[in-house]
Amino acid sequence: MAVTKAILEKWMVAQKRHRLSDKQVQMARELGLNPDKLGKIDNHKQEPWKAPLPQFIEHIYFKRFKREKPETVKPLKQILKEMETKKKLQKEKKEERRKQRALSSDSAAE
Template sequence: MAKNLEKWIVAQRKHHLSDRHIQMARELGLNPDKLGKIDNHKQEPWKAPLEEFIEDIYLKQFKKSEPDNIRSLKQIQQDEKRKREEKKEKKELRKLNQISPLTDEK
């Protein structure tokens, strides 16, 4: 599992964020380690709750209310694992194709 996805999984649990909000935050380039500073609306009442903050800056940045394709972190992990396995298989096939029986063509 990728380190950056592990951090997002921890942040999702810690801040009670949905897959939609995590997808938005990732597209915005937010740092999952720094979400605690933003999610401080109980101690600092002038701050918006984290979900509203993410939605607001996403709308400002991308001019749309939510991502076109919302994928859960588990789905992203599965896709990456499948991709790695396919890449490994292709690499092994190429290796097998390069090793051919020696022929004497003199």
Template structure:
């Protein structure tokens, strides 16, 4: 599943707004939750029966995956940095291919 920069930025905003840890954000992402809709799930201390959002995420994660924690937890900033590095590498490879094509087509003429 490809993560875009915009989606990761939405997760960063949701993480700050709802005071979630990197582990809880990773769990929510694996569960396929929408970062824009977390406010509806969150307990605003008005519903006494409702669990706080971090505990709710952990409980449904355990129900679905039968484990307490994700196998690997990566902070969102690290994921964004890795995406930038990968993007730069892809651009460099593309430029190299263009140069090779230009050289090979120029030598044939």
């Protein structure tokens, strides 16, 4: 599934709001949780039976993947930076292909 900048920005907001670490955000993303709905499963101190959100994410991650943590943890800012560099590289390649086509069509017209 393609990750867009808007989705990553939602995760960044959720990370700040719920005080999650990069590891916990990655776990939640791998679990397929929705960043907009994390508030519903977060403990609001009125529900003492409910586990705090970071521990809840770690618990369900372990249940599903049988691992304590993801193999590689990437901060959201790093993922955004990689996406931007990849996009720039694709634009440069596309521009190069356009130049090549323009040159080949000019030589074919002569």
